[in-house]
Amino acid sequence: MDDADTQLRPLYERLLRVYGPQGWWPAQTPFEVMVGAVLTQNTAWTNVEKAIARLAQAQVLELEALLALSPQRLGELIRPAGFYNIKASRLLNLCHWYRAQGGEPGVARIETSQLRQRLLGVNGIGPETADAILLYAWGRRVFVIDAYTRRIFSRIGLCHGESAYESLRHWFEQALGPDRDCYQEYHALIVTHAKTHCRVRPRCRGCPLEQHCAHAL
DNA sequence: ACCCAGGGTCATA
DNA sequence: TATGACCATGGG
Secondary structure, eight states: OOOGGGGHHHHHHHHHHHHOOOOOOOOSSHHHHHHHHHHTTTSOHHHHHHHHHHHHHTTOOSHHHHHTSOHHHHHHHTGGGSOHHHHHHHHHHHHHHHHHHTHHHHHHTSOHHHHHHHHHTSTTOOHHHHHHIIIIISOOSOOOOOHHHHHHHHHHTSSOTTSOHHHHHHHHHHHHOSOHHHHHHHHHHHHHHHHHHOOSSOOOTTOTTTTTOGGGO
């Protein structure tokens, strides 16, 4: 494999042609992105949608309203998303931190790598959740790595699935250059593609990336 | 009756 | 630092 970096952009163009622009993140407000990013941890998005709908119904899809809830009450509202006890406290952790930073205008003044470090300091916010929030809620130039990304690109033979999160992230960011819109679309396309053609059980027939994928051989 | 989902933390060796 | 247990619901 000669220069795997040079294939990242062409693969992006191909996914974009096949699936079209995804327009991610699926949310109405930056705050809703933050909530969704926590709720979707190791959880099917369909379940997250139910939980979000219940929060909207209860009119607590907003910082202060959500902070006013007890962990127990928040837990029952987000129950469909699973892991609801731990996620309730993670959401409250994130919200307390966010308010202490001064909310949107507060975080807007913080430089990206600094902001990322502070986010990672919140209990329950790991690298993927932090980067999803940075990229989709606050528009920062950070590439999001998830299980799908590892699966797809290691299956194609462009990376090792067990590579550290940071090294994969830097690899993508360096190969693609500083392109916020591309980061947003690319990760969305990866998720869309994985859901339809790159399941855990490999079946790559009809896959748009078939000619690249080792499982198709 | 399994397996899987847009992770992360904590205890243990 | 590197595994493993744990968190929990809902769809295939």
